[in-house]
Amino acid sequence: MYNYTIAELLKGLDTRQFSSEELVKFFLGRIAKKSSLNCFITVTETEALLAARAQDNKRHKGEQAALAGIPIAHKDIFCTKGIKTSCGSKMLDNFVSPYDATLVSRLKEAGTVLIGKTNMDEFAMGSSNETSYYGPVLNPWDPKAVPGGSSGGSAAAVAARLTPAATGTDTGGSIRQPAALSGITGLKPTYGRVSRYGMIAFASSLDQAGPMAKTAEDCALLLQVMAGNDLKDSTNVDKPVPNYTASLNDSLEGLRIGLPKEFFGEGLHPEVEQQLRDALRLLEKQGAVIKEISLPNTALSIPTYYVIAPAECSSNLARFDGVRYGYRCQDPKNIDDLYKRSRQEGFGSEVKRRILMGTYVLSSGYYDAYYLKAQQVRNLISHDFKAAFKEVDVILGPTTPTPAFNLGEKAKDPVSMYLCDIYTISVNLAGLPALSMPGGLVNKRPVGIQLIGNYFEEAKLLNIAHQFQQVTDWHQQVPPGCEEV
Amino acid sequence: MNTDWEIIIGLEVHIQLITASKLFSGSPTAYGAQPNTQASIIDLGFPGVLPVFNQTALDMAVKFGLSIGAKVAPKSVFARKNYFYPDLPKGYQISQYNLPIVVGGSLLIHPEDGVPKRIMITRAHLEEDAGKSLHEHFEGQSGIDLNRAGIPLLEVVSEPEMRSAKEAVSYLKTLHALIRYLEISDGNLQEGSFRCDANVSVRRQGDAKLGTRTEIKNVNSFRFVEKAIQYEAKRQIEILEQGGKITQETRAYDAHKDETRSLRTKEEANDYRYFPDPDLLPVLVDAAFIARIQKELPELPQEKAERFETMYALNSYDANVLTATKELAHYFEETLSSSGTHEPKLCANWIMGELLAALNKENLEITASPVSPCELGHLILRIHDKTISGKIAKTIFEKLLAGEKDVDAIIEKQGLKQVTDTDFIEKIIDEVLKANPSQVIDYHSGKERLFGFFIGQIMKASQGKLNPEQVNEILQLKLKI
Numbered sequence: 001m002y003n004y005t006i007a008e009l010l011k012g013l014d015t016r017q018f019s020s021e022e023l024v025k026f027f028l029g030r031i032a033k034k035s036s037l038n039c040f041i042t043v044t045e046t047e048a049l050l051a052a053r054a055q056d057n058k059r060h061k062g063e064q065a066a067l068a069g070i071p072i073a074h075k076d077i078f079c080t081k082g083i084k085t086s087c088g089s090k091m092l093d094n095f096v097s098p099y100d101a102t103l104v105s106r107l108k109e110a111g112t113v114l115i116g117k118t119n120m121d122e123f124a125m126g127s128s129n130e131t132s133y134y135g136p137v138l139n140p141w142d143p144k145a146v147p148g149g150s151s152g153g154s155a156a157a158v159a160a161r162l163t164p165a166a167t168g169t170d171t172g173g174s175i176r177q178p179a180a181l182s183g184i185t186g187l188k189p190t191y192g193r194v195s196r197y198g199m200i201a202f203a204s205s206l207d208q209a210g211p212m213a214k215t216a217e218d219c220a221l222l223l224q225v226m227a228g229n230d231l232k233d234s235t236n237v238d239k240p241v242p243n244y245t246a247s248l249n250d251s252l253e254g255l256r257i258g259l260p261k262e263f264f265g266e267g268l269h270p271e272v273e274q275q276l277r278d279a280l281r282l283l284e285k286q287g288a289v290i291k292e293i294s295l296p297n298t299a300l301s302i303p304t305y306y307v308i309a310p311a312e313c314s315s316n317l318a319r320f321d322g323v324r325y326g327y328r329c330q331d332p333k334n335i336d337d338l339y340k341r342s343r344q345e346g347f348g349s350e351v352k353r354r355i356l357m358g359t360y361v362l363s364s365g366y367y368d369a370y371y372l373k374a375q376q377v378r379n380l381i382s383h384d385f386k387a388a389f390k391e392v393d394v395i396l397g398p399t400t401p402t403p404a405f406n407l408g409e410k411a412k413d414p415v416s417m418y419l420c421d422i423y424t425i426s427v428n429l430a431g432l433p434a435l436s437m438p439g440g441l442v443n444k445r446p447v448g449i450q451l452i453g454n455y456f457e458e459a460k461l462l463n464i465a466h467q468f469q470q471v472t473d474w475h476q477q478v479p480p481g482c483e484e485v
Numbered sequence: 486m487n488t489d490w491e492i493i494i495g496l497e498v499h500i501q502l503i504t505a506s507k508l509f510s511g512s513p514t515a516y517g518a519q520p521n522t523q524a525s526i527i528d529l530g531f532p533g534v535l536p537v538f539n540q541t542a543l544d545m546a547v548k549f550g551l552s553i554g555a556k557v558a559p560k561s562v563f564a565r566k567n568y569f570y571p572d573l574p575k576g577y578q579i580s581q582y583n584l585p586i587v588v589g590g591s592l593l594i595h596p597e598d599g600v601p602k603r604i605m606i607t608r609a610h611l612e613e614d615a616g617k618s619l620h621e622h623f624e625g626q627s628g629i630d631l632n633r634a635g636i637p638l639l640e641v642v643s644e645p646e647m648r649s650a651k652e653a654v655s656y657l658k659t660l661h662a663l664i665r666y667l668e669i670s671d672g673n674l675q676e677g678s679f680r681c682d683a684n685v686s687v688r689r690q691g692d693a694k695l696g697t698r699t700e701i702k703n704v705n706s707f708r709f710v711e712k713a714i715q716y717e718a719k720r721q722i723e724i725l726e727q728g729g730k731i732t733q734e735t736r737a738y739d740a741h742k743d744e745t746r747s748l749r750t751k752e753e754a755n756d757y758r759y760f761p762d763p764d765l766l767p768v769l770v771d772a773a774f775i776a777r778i779q780k781e782l783p784e785l786p787q788e789k790a791e792r793f794e795t796m797y798a799l800n801s802y803d804a805n806v807l808t809a810t811k812e813l814a815h816y817f818e819e820t821l822s823s824s825g826t827h828e829p830k831l832c833a834n835w836i837m838g839e840l841l842a843a844l845n846k847e848n849l850e851i852t853a854s855p856v857s858p859c860e861l862g863h864l865i866l867r868i869h870d871k872t873i874s875g876k877i878a879k880t881i882f883e884k885l886l887a888g889e890k891d892v893d894a895i896i897e898k899q900g901l902k903q904v905t906d907t908d909f910i911e912k913i914i915d916e917v918l919k920a921n922p923s924q925v926i927d928y929h930s931g932k933e934r935l936f937g938f939f940i941g942q943i944m945k946a947s948q949g950k951l952n953p954e955q956v957n958e959i960l961q962l963k964l965k966i
Contacts, residue, residue, distance in 0.1 A: 078533075079531075079532060079533045085532070085533075087532070092532065095532065097531075097532070097533075098526060098531070099526060099531075101533060196535060197533065197534070197535050198533040198534070199533055200532040200533045201533065201764075203763075204763035204764050205763035231537065232535060232537060233535050233537075234535065234536070234537055234538065234764060234765050234766055235535075235763070235764065235765075235766065311760060312760075312763055314567075314758075315565050315567050315576070315577050315758070315760070317576075318567060318569065318575065318576020318577055319530040319531075319532070319574060319575045319576050320532075321569060321576060323571050323574075323629070324529055324530070324531075324574060325531070325532075335571060335627075339569055359758065362567070362758035362759075362760055363756055363758060364756045364758070367758075367759075367760070371760060
């Protein structure tokens with residue numbers, strides 16, 4: 001049962017093979033047994049059992065929503081009413097949200113049962129899950145390895161089969177990179193496709209929520225519920241949501257796949273490249289046509305991102321001041337002391353580093369040289385993609401240059417950590433949708449294949465990934481020790 | 486004031502718009518509610534919440550822009566102004582920075598002691614109000630009330646074109662009248678709906694270069710603005726005349742002590758790190774939108790004053806006084822219509838004279854006038870149709886002020902009706918002349934000044950009820966005999 005897809009679980013629920021309550025108990029049991037992976041900040045056992053029973057009752061009455069009774073885990077960046085929402089930070093360790101994020105309420109209405117809130121890099125700032133106040137998440141494939149980040153808890157929980165599905169957020173690769181390093185499928189939708197309301201902001205112009213699951217089909221089922229217009233988010237786009245599962249079985253005949261030469265140069269692990277080449281052969285067999293393209297400004301994406309994201313974060317995180325909620329230092333002497341010590345003690349070092357960088361680049365006299373320049377480069381990067389999509393239907397490349405690195409390996413060297421996101425960051429700067437799917441193992445650690453689509457072409461990405469998953473079984477492989485536990 | 490010096494004043498006015506809900510949340514905006522009862526999770530800056538722009542505020546800002554002949558920006562952008570303060574929940578204020586909604590335009594002012602002057606407006610932009618810190622009632626702590634946080638403000642910035650405190654006050658009154666005409670703000674100064682920051686500098690007459698300015702923050706009455714500017718200009722002149730230098734700084738006006746004092750200098754000022762708010766889309770305004778707002782514009786003070794001059798043959802002074810507020814202009818037109826529309830000048834004189842004097846004495850607004858325009862119009866009609874004299878009218882007006890209602894009933898009850906019966910008038914005149922034979926002789930021997938004496942006696946004998954013109958005419962005839 002642990003390896004069932006959402007569609008299989010729904011069928012099992014429909015045919016009374018098991019109830020939602022049994023399903024929830026089953027996964028709660030696995031979570032308890034695999035607690036050493038540290039995937040969860042909060043396990044919502046009581047609420048989950050109640051919700052599962054309610055879903056079972058509804059099912060008996062014949063009322064059932066799209067994902068009725070399916071257990072799900074939310075990244076702890078999403079506000080959940082009455083449940084601790086920490087964002088992986090000491091700052092919000094005591095914060096219980098008074099409201100549900102739009103994404104959370106949509107998935108709730110669709111009948112999913114929340115079983116826990118997953119661990120993450122503090123305020124989604126990190127690529128290894130090591131910046132979490134709650135300690136690092138271990139990669140289920142190898143406990144010495146990181147699971148990736150910032151949605152590392154979600155990725156590892158799905159990979160270890162502790163939940164059939166999870167949500168994540170992606171600001172510079174935070175869904176795709178952990179999906180790749182943990183061997184699961186993760187989709188970052190087009191900016192504006194999924195509401196950001198109730199998702200604690202890191203970099204507002206880049207943040208986007210998306211599904212993380214074993215298969216493309218599961219991601220399609222989840223995105224179907226998550227996507228759509230929300231009047232509470234002004235940057236959300238009012239555009240009809242297509243039926244994502246309907247096109248999963250479309251033929252790939254004649255599909256033009258672009259390979260950006262900049263993604264295949266120096267830095268790419270040769271065995272990762274080999275896995276990609278093998279995958280391309282399979283897609284070609286299914287009728288796809290491969291073409292080399294160029295995204296000339298790729299190298300500028302990391303410096304551009306590390307101006308824009310910190311700038312926005314420095315402002316977004318100003319509200320965590322110890323005044324209204326969250327961490328407050330002991331015995332503040334006055335308001336300045338309260339601000340300074342609450343933030344000094346409440347934030348971890350990576351968050352502080354980014355707040356400082358962001359404050360600096362927005363400062364009077366530096367704004368034009370950094371922030372404004374970065375916005376100009378951002379336009380160039382978007383333009384690269386626009387030009388590419390005139391020639392190809394989809395872009396394919398690695399999600400990360402290497403398989404998962406070891407815990408502690410890059411923690412002391414932020415720049416080398418930032419460079420892990422070289423293939424994912426430009427997608428956020430352009431606001432495009434992209435998906436990472438399992439593409440094999442290198443040194444017994446998973447490798448991800450990234451598909452980048454044109455605006456609002458999530459259906460095409462899911463279609464390609466689904467077709468790929470019909471002829472491969474990487475997505476079905478379970479980390480050693482995570483079978484029946 | 487020392488005439489060697491020229492005072493340069495620019496004003497920034499924060500006007501609270503009367504939208505039902507806040508600029509970026511659905512919370513109500515009513516004044517005076519219990520602290521924090523009108524603050525939602527959005528106003529409180531909770532994690533994950535997002536702002537949604539209230540389009541009504543846009544309508545109001547565009548209305549204002551069109552009314553001052555400004556350019557309405559086809560694209561304006563909300564930015565974040567970053568600073569830490571306990572009553573600023575998000576750690577930034579959402580405000581328009583380098584792309585405001587209203588650019589340029591002007592206001593024609595009528596200073597009390599000078600000639601009309603056109604003051605150019607630099608810009609007007611939308612922004613959210615901050616909350617309030619309450620320092621009283623909390624021993625060693627401060628309370629925070631976020632009811633005001635997020636209320637829409639229109640900040641109107643003038644060019645530094647005012648040259649006296651009186652001009653500044655005139656500008657503020659003109660602006661205040663305009664926003665009330667447009668019905669975009671209640672303009673309530675006590676409740677902080679209309680708050681003024683004054684930038685003041687001085688320079689020697691003839692100097693081209695502007696002096697270093699200081700900014701006086703948050704002055705909430707016209708009278709205090711005048712006093713604060715006067716004080717500040719005097720302070721700066723004294724410093725400069727003693728060879729000192731003005732520090733660029735923000736100052737506060739203390740009404741109790743009638744002085745300004747330093748709040749913070751430029752060096753201590755925040756670096757606000759403005760950048761476009763990524764949570765909000767640019768505000769786009771097209772020609773059709775502007776055309777719709779243009780159509781909704783009411784008659785503006787200047788237009789109304791011009792109409793009063795042409796339509797009612799009033800002089801420019803009267804027209805401007807009567808249109809100073811929408812309510813006063815309305816009172817005038819209602820009075821005129823109740824008086825049968827014959828005597829616009831008489832209506833103007835009564836309102837600007839008797840009525841405003843009475844209201845000022847009681848410190849009442851025109852809307853709280855104890856005499857309704859209908860009653861005053863009726864009174865003026867009775868003067869017009871000669872039922873009563875102007876003198877009697879004043880007596881009746883006193884009764885109206887005291888709360889009596891029906892003009893005709895007062896005339897009837899008190900027997901104040903003017904007498905126009907020639908026989909009766911002749912009879913009274915004859916009696917007065919008979920009673921004062923020596924004065925008649927004196928008059929005929931050349932003491933023509935005694936004519937006034939006879940009029941006085943006649944009016945006294947008739948309790949002022951005789952028609953004065955007829956009395957004049959008949960008395961002259963009688964005395965010629």
